[in-house]
Amino acid sequence: xxxxxxxxxxxxxxxxxxxxxxxxxxLAGIRVIEVGHMLAGPYCGLLLADMGAEVIKIEPPEGxxxxxxxxxxxxxxxxYFASLNRSKKSVVLDLASAEGRSELEAIAAGAHALVTNLxxxxxxxxxxxxxxxxxxxPRLVCVALTGYGLEGPYAENPAYDYVIQAITGVMDLTGxxxxxxxxxxxxxxxxxxxxxxxxxxxxxxxxxxxxQVDVAMYDVxxxxxxxxxxxxxxxxxxxxRLANSSHPYMVPAQIFPTAEGWxxxxxxxDKFWRIFCNEVGRSEWIDDPMFATMQAxxxxxxxxxxxxxxxxxxxxxxxxxxxxxxxxLVAAKVGTLAQALASDLTRSRGxxxxxxxxxAGLRAVASPLRFDGHVPQYGLPPLLDEHHDExxxxxxxx
Numbered sequence: 001x002x003x004x005x006x007x008x009x010x011x012x013x014x015x016x017x018x019x020x021x022x023x024x025x026x027l028a029g030i031r032v033i034e035v036g037h038m039l040a041g042p043y044c045g046l047l048l049a050d051m052g053a054e055v056i057k058i059e060p061p062e063g064x065x066x067x068x069x070x071x072x073x074x075x076x077x078x079x080y081f082a083s084l085n086r087s088k089k090s091v092v093l094d095l096a097s098a099e100g101r102s103e104l105e106a107i108a109a110g111a112h113a114l115v116t117n118l119x120x121x122x123x124x125x126x127x128x129x130x131x132x133x134x135x136x137x138p139r140l141v142c143v144a145l146t147g148y149g150l151e152g153p154y155a156e157n158p159a160y161d162y163v164i165q166a167i168t169g170v171m172d173l174t175g176x177x178x179x180x181x182x183x184x185x186x187x188x189x190x191x192x193x194x195x196x197x198x199x200x201x202x203x204x205x206x207x208x209x210x211x212q213v214d215v216a217m218y219d220v221x222x223x224x225x226x227x228x229x230x231x232x233x234x235x236x237x238x239x240x241r242l243a244n245s246s247h248p249y250m251v252p253a254q255i256f257p258t259a260e261g262w263x264x265x266x267x268x269x270d271k272f273w274r275i276f277c278n279e280v281g282r283s284e285w286i287d288d289p290m291f292a293t294m295q296a297x298x299x300x301x302x303x304x305x306x307x308x309x310x311x312x313x314x315x316x317x318x319x320x321x322x323x324x325x326x327x328x329l330v331a332a333k334v335g336t337l338a339q340a341l342a343s344d345l346t347r348s349r350g351x352x353x354x355x356x357x358x359x360a361g362l363r364a365v366a367s368p369l370r371f372d373g374h375v376p377q378y379g380l381p382p383l384l385d386e387h388h389d390e391x392x393x394x395x396x397x398x
Contacts, residue, residue, distance in 0.1 A: 023052045023053075023054060023377065024052055024374060024375075024377065025050075025051045025052020025053075025371070025374050025376065025377075026051050026052060026371055026374065027048060027051040027052040027053035028052035028053075029052075029054075030048070030052070030053040030054070030112050030113075030205065031053070031054045031056065031110060031111040031112055031113075032045060032048050032053050032054070032055045032056070032111065032112060032113045032114070032115065032201070033055075033056050033058060033104075033107060033108060033111050033113070033114040033115070034055055034056065034057045034058065034088070034114075034115055034116070035058045035095070035114065035115070035116040035118065035126075035128055036057070036064075036115065036116055036117045036118075036145075037064045037065055037066060037117065037118075038064070038065060038066050038069070038117075038190075039066070039084060039161070039187055039190040039191070039194070040117045040145050040189075040190040040191075040193045040194045040197070040217065041115055041116060041117030041145055041194070041197070042057075042064070042066065042084040042085055042194075043084055043190065043191055043194030043195075044115050044117075044143070044145065044193075044194040044195070044197040044198045044201070045057065045085075045088060045115060046084050046085065046086065046087075046088075046194075047194065047195065047198045047367070047369075048198055048201070048202075049086065049087040049088055050086075050087065050367035050369065050376050050378075051367070051369060051371075051376075052374075052376075054089070055087070055088040055089065056088070056089045056091055056107060056111075056387070056391060057085060057088045057089060057090050057091070057382065058091055058092075058093050058095070058104065058107075059090055059091070059092050059093075059384060059385070060092070060093075060094065060095075061092055061094060063092075063384045064081065064085075066078070066080055066081040066084060066085070067081045067384065069081070074360065074361050074362050075360055075361070075362075076383060077360065077362055077380070077381055079362075081381055082355065082362050082364065082380075082381040083364055083365075085381040085382065086355050086364060086378055086379055086380065086381050087377065087378060087379035087380075088379075088381065088382055089382055089386070089387035089390070089391060090382035090383065090384055090385055090386045090387055090388075091107070091385065091387055091388045091391050092384060092385040092388060095126040095127075095128075096125075096126065101126075101127060103392075103395075104127075105133065105136045106136075106395045107391060107395060108133050108136055108137050108140055109136045109137050109395075109398070110137075110394070110395065110398050111137065111140060112139075112140070112141065112205055113140065113141040113142070113143065113201045113204070113205060114128060114133065114140060114141070114142050114143065115142075115143040115145065115197055115201060116128045116142075116143070116144060116145065117144075117145040117146065117193075117197075118146075119146065119147075119156060120144070120146055120149075120150050120151070120155045120156060121156055123144050123146070123150070128142065128144070129142055129144065129150075129212060130142040130210060130211055130212040131212070134210060137210065138210050139208070139209065139210040140210045141201055141204040141205055141210055141211060141213060142210075142211070142212050142213065143197050143200060143201045143213040143215060144212065144213070144214055144215065145193055145194070145197045145215045145217070146159065146214075146215070146216055146217070147159020147160075147163075147164065147216065147217050147218060148216050148217075148218050149214055149216040149218075149219070150212075150214050151214075154218075159217055159218070161183075161187045161188070161189040161190045161217075162183060164189040164217045164218055164221050165183050165184060165188065165189055165221070166181070166183075167218070168218065168221040168222055168225065169225065169239075170183075170184065170188070170189075170221060170225070171183055172241065173228070173239060173241055174241070175241060176241070176243055176244075177240070177241045177242065177243055178243075188221075189217050189220065189221050190217070192220050192221065192224060193215060193216075193217045193220045196215050196220050197213070197215045200213040200215055201213060228248070231248075242254075244256065246301075246305075247266070249298060250266070250267070250268055250294065250298070251294070251297040251298050251301050251304055251305065252265050252266075252267055252297070252304070252305060252308050253265070253266045253267060253268070254266075254305075255334055256308065256309055256312045257309070257312075257313065258312050258313060258315060258316050258317045258320060259313055259314065259315055259316045260316030260317060260318070261316055261317035261318065261333050261334065262317060262333070262334035263312060263317040263320050263321070263331060263332070263333060263334070264330075264331065264332045264333070264334055265308075265312075265320075265324075265329070265330070265331050266330040266331075267329065267330070268330075269294075270292070270293055270294060272328065272329055272330075273285075273286075273291075273294075273297075274286050275327050275328070275329060276324070276327075276329055277291075279323060279324060279327060279329075280311050280312075281311075282307075282311060285307075290303065290304065291304060291307075317333040317334070318333055321333055341365075349366075350366060351365055351366045352364075352365065352366065353365075353366045353378050354378070355378050355379065355380050355381070356378075356379060356380040360380055362380065362381075364378065366378070
């Protein structure tokens with residue numbers, strides 16, 4: 001494939017989010033093939049599409065299983081699938097067939113990258129590695145997003161978000177000490193892995209060389225345990241689960257029950273501690289040797305937290321936020337997802353957007369990335385095989 005100085009195929013037009021509408025954004029003109037299902041791979045593709053990349057989603061004849069996961073549909077669109085696949089193009093290929101393989105190679109010849117989150121054996125069998133595709137495009141970046149890596153003794157073990165949270169210690173670190181190990185309330189591993197995969201893919205495109213990128217969900221989650229892993233590795237610390245989501249080193253930094261609702265309070269410096277003490281009418285804590293410094297509060301965690309807890313029970317969470325937040329203290333009421341989506345903050349950030357022109361009735365959470373001079377286009381999720389003819393025409397015209 002002949003490339004321009006900016007890494008785009010020479011002679012190719014800027015890809016379109018909707019036919020006849022030029023795509024915009026920092027990745028406009030970048031073409032990515034996604035052979036993914038459910039969450040991690042599609043979330044990687046979603047991030048790229050939101051930044052203007054043309055993402056061609058290759059699906060099996062029965063479609064991505066995500067099309068049927070949720071019980072919620074808006075017209076023909078499954079809500080789960082729509083949340084991960086907006087603005088993409090759908091092409092159905094049987095990659096196990098010679099015809100499907102040939103068509104994939106034709107698309108790959110004009111693409112910048114391919115991302116997949118199938119099992120390693122399926123990735124190799126279907127020819128989705130750089131070694132298999134470099135003959136048709138030596139500058140293609142191939143990203144394999146797997147549970148435990150493309151190679152190694154654990155490569156073929158089944159990997160899901162739940163399993164990775166379990167074996168990396170995330171579940172053991174989450175929840176109340178008296179309760180069972182607890183998973184994060186959302187798919188933390190899948191989403192994190194999708195972000196890392198997008199970063200690796202873009203790094204190789206910037207480098208200007210094709211090659212294989214290997215992203216393992218297990219590695220991603222261990223990496224995100226950074227300072228906790230550092231304490232275990234370098235000091236032999238046995239990291240334990242603490243009540244009320246307490247921080248292991250900072251006190252107070254956790255949630256507290258109040259007269260009404262739960263309050264998140266996070267005090268990182270002794271300066272803020274003194275402000276807190278004066279505001280809650282406990283100025284004597286400022287010079288008390290058990291309370292005065294972060295180190296002292298950490299050493300006397302139980303009695304300090306008990307004393308703070310008694311004070312905070314004197315009012316509701318909303319009242320404490322009203323009093324503490326204007327003083328520069330980190331204080332927030334624990335809310336629900338529904339409350340967050342309907343909040344003034346979400347509205348002010350424009351974080352809930354319609355898909356397409358809004359007539360389909362589909363809404364989604366917007367991209368967290370903002371760029372000067374760029375307003376993202378949030379297209380509808382594709383119907384199964386909706387763009388096959390369009391992509392074939394583009395390949396034939398190349």
